[in-house]
Amino acid sequence: MKNGNIYVYILIMAGVTYLIRMLPLTRIRTPIKNRFVRSFLYYVPFVTLTVMAFPAMLTSAMSPWSGLAAMGAAVVLSWKKKGLILVALAACAVVFLMDLIVA
Amino acid sequence: MKREQRMKGRSAHFFRGMKEGLPICLGYLAVSFSFGIIAMERQLSIGQAVMMSAMNLTSAGQFAALTVISEGSGYLVMALNQLVINLRYCLMSCSLSQKMAPDAPFFHRFFVAFGNTDEVFALSMMQKEYVPPFYSYGVILIAALGWVGGTLLGAAAGSILPPRVLQALSMALYAMFIAIVVPPAKENKVLRILILSAMACSAAFTYAPLLKEMDSGIRVIVLTVALAALFAWLHPVKEEPA
Numbered sequence: 001m002k003n004g005n006i007y008v009y010i011l012i013m014a015g016v017t018y019l020i021r022m023l024p025l026t027r028i029r030t031p032i033k034n035r036f037v038r039s040f041l042y043y044v045p046f047v048t049l050t051v052m053a054f055p056a057m058l059t060s061a062m063s064p065w066s067g068l069a070a071m072g073a074a075v076v077l078s079w080k081k082k083g084l085i086l087v088a089l090a091a092c093a094v095v096f097l098m099d100l101i102v103a
Numbered sequence: 104m105k106r107e108q109r110m111k112g113r114s115a116h117f118f119r120g121m122k123e124g125l126p127i128c129l130g131y132l133a134v135s136f137s138f139g140i141i142a143m144e145r146q147l148s149i150g151q152a153v154m155m156s157a158m159n160l161t162s163a164g165q166f167a168a169l170t171v172i173s174e175g176s177g178y179l180v181m182a183l184n185q186l187v188i189n190l191r192y193c194l195m196s197c198s199l200s201q202k203m204a205p206d207a208p209f210f211h212r213f214f215v216a217f218g219n220t221d222e223v224f225a226l227s228m229m230q231k232e233y234v235p236p237f238y239s240y241g242v243i244l245i246a247a248l249g250w251v252g253g254t255l256l257g258a259a260a261g262s263i264l265p266p267r268v269l270q271a272l273s274m275a276l277y278a279m280f281i282a283i284v285v286p287p288a289k290e291n292k293v294l295r296i297l298i299l300s301a302m303a304c305s306a307a308f309t310y311a312p313l314l315k316e317m318d319s320g321i322r323v324i325v326l327t328v329a330l331a332a333l334f335a336w337l338h339p340v341k342e343e344p345a
Contacts, residue, residue, distance in 0.1 A: 006151055006172060009181055013168050014158035016185040017192070022216035024196035026209070032197055039335035041194040046287075046294055047327045048188050049163055049280040050301035055309050057277040062270065074278045078285035084130045084278075088137075091278035096271035 066098035113237040120241020127222045127242065128249030134162055135250045137275035139257020141166070144273075145173045149258040156254040160220050160247060164188045166276055171320040184320040187327050195224045204233040211236035218243030221283065293338045301330055 032038050058067035070091040077087045135156060142152035147169070159165050167188050171181045196219060203212065215236060219227075223242050227234045261269060288294040308314045308322050317325070 006147070008178060009168065009172050010151070010155050010158060012178055012181050013155070013164065013185050016182050017159050017161055017164055017189050018217060020186065020189045021192045021196050021219045022213060024193050025200050025203075025212045025216045025219070028197050028200055032194070035339045036335050038194070039339040040331050041190060042340050043297060043331040043334050044187070044327055045163075045191040046284050046297055047301045047330045048167075048191075048323055049284050050298050051305040051323050051326050052163060052167060053277045053280040054302045055306050057274070060270070060273065060277070062267075070274050070278075071281070074281040075285055078282045079289055081286050081289075084282045085133055087282040088133050088275040088278040091274045091281075092271045095274050096267065099267060099271065 061095045062099040062103035065102055066095045069098050070095040112235075116235040116237040117241040120238040120243075121245045122241075123226060124223070124242035124245040127226065127246045130222070131246055131249035132253040132256075134275055134279045135253030136257035136260070137273045138162065138165060139254040139259075140261055140269050140273050141276065142169060142254070143258050143261035144269075145169045147172075147258075149255065152258045153251060153255050157247070157251045160218060160250055161189060161192075162276065162279060167320065167323060171318075174318055174320065176318050176320045180318060180320045183324055187324045190327075191221075192219060195219060195221075199224060199227055199234075202228060202230070202234050203236070207233070207236055211239075215239045215243070218247060220246065222246065293334065297330065297334050301326065304330065 032041075054071070057071050058064040061067035061070065073094045074087050074091040077090050138156065139149075139152050142155070143149075147155075155165055155168070159168075164185055167184055168181065171184050176184075196216065199215075199219060200212075203215070218239070223239070223246055226242055227239060230238070257272075260272075264272075284294075284298060288298055304326050305322070308317055308326065
């Protein structure tokens with residue numbers, strides 16, 4: 001770990017996260033009407049989660065092909081709405097098996 | 104309402120919350136297990152990983168934070184990174200705010216806010232009429248036990264399970280991100296385009312010459328704000344029926 005005290009980092013994270021959750025719950029009682037803001041907030045998680053998953057998912061396996069296969073399995077099962085536990089288990093199983101074969 | 108009646112009502116809500124939140128708890132056990140493993144890889148102590156999970160209750164946020172910390176990006180980047188990544192909770196809290204009874208004691212909102220995760224929110228929004236605070240407390244408690252407990256187990260497992268197994272299990276976290284973004288994209292062409300654009304940009308910022316110098320924590324912020332704003336401008340979401 002380079003610079004910075006980890007406990008300060010954790011406090012900052014927790015503080016920011018809590019404020020984001022708490023402020024609207026206590027301040028805003030009516031729905032947000034502005035269409036741009038609502039659309040923006042709607043699209044945000046899709047970008048963040050995608051950016052964090054890719055290409056990191058490929059590089060975190062022993063071989064990018066295992067990572068790709070795991071990603072493929074996760075996408076297919078999610079597309080079929082198979083539920084979190086199955087998707088997670090499948091991704092882990094696929095990458096494990098592929099890593100045995102490839103690496 | 105007599106005090107006894109009120110207490111009975113609260114217990115009923117609380118235990119129903121715990122019961123209905125059980126699937127969330129199990130899902131969290133699996134995913135936080137993987138977070139615990141990754142936290143160990145990034146040189147955190149078991150206590151620090153558990154503390155992070157207990158104080159945050161976010162999967163994506165905690166995961167991103169690990170990168171910010173190990174790259175030593177600084178406190179400001181951490182704050183901005185967490186702000187952007189957790190921005191969706193802002194919208195969820197707005198929706199949840201109207202789902203809580205206006206005449207319920209206000210202080211409950213401060214506590215319920217802490218545990219408002221994606222899954223807890225989804226469960227709350229499914230309630231008929233208003234969501235009772237004690238129902239929320241029940242759900243949050245069982246979900247948090249799963250999240251923190253899983254983190255502890257995952258962090259501890261790091262010293263027991265073989266490296267190959269650990270590496271495979273850490274995929275669970277990524278799988279969860281996919282399980283969240285893919286299903287809505289099935290019905291929505293704009294989302295599909297958005298996700299593919301995000302993948303392309305992310306790859307560019309990971310491998311392209313100048314772009315790859317950007318901190319991962321900052322990359323998430325920049326791409327999120329840029330792409331979400333662009334798509335909000337080009338493809339605003341349909342108005343909900345009144």
